[in-house]
Amino acid sequence: MTAPLVGVFYQAPGPGKPPFVEVGSAVVAGQQVAIVEAMKMLNEVVADRAGVIGAVLAHDGDVVEYGQPLFRIDPA
Numbered sequence: 252m253t254a255p256l257v258g259v260f261y262q263a264p265g266p267g268k269p270p271f272v273e274v275g276s277a278v279v280a281g282q283q284v285a286i287v288e289a290m291k292m293l294n295e296v297v298a299d300r301a302g303v304i305g306a307v308l309a310h311d312g313d314v315v316e317y318g319q320p321l322f323r324i325d326p327a
Contacts, residue, residue: 252299252322254315258289262311276304277327284322287315302327 254260262270262285272284278298285296305325309315 252284252296252320252324254287254309254317254319254321255296256287256289256294257317258287258294258315260309260311260313260315260321261286261288262307272304272307272322274304274307278302278304278324296321298322298324300324 262272264271264286272278272282278284279301280298282298283295284298284304287294287296302324303326304322306323308320308322315321
């Protein structure tokens with residue numbers, strides 16, 4: 252799954268909060284898995300397919316580019 256836009260990647264809804272997903276989390280298509288902040292706007296990152304999070308490829312606070320891989324989703 253890739254970044255939908257350029258911005259700052261966040262794995263959780265706020266500081267000190269648990270991440271939306273972790274490695275091993277089951278996800279369904281359309282489920283929110285992260286946030287990318289761009290121009291003071293928080294943009295939801297949603298799973299593009301169902302499966303299991305196999306890897307988180309970006310770190311909290313990273314500046315990500317459009318199309319940059321953020322997660323690997325393995326078949327369930």
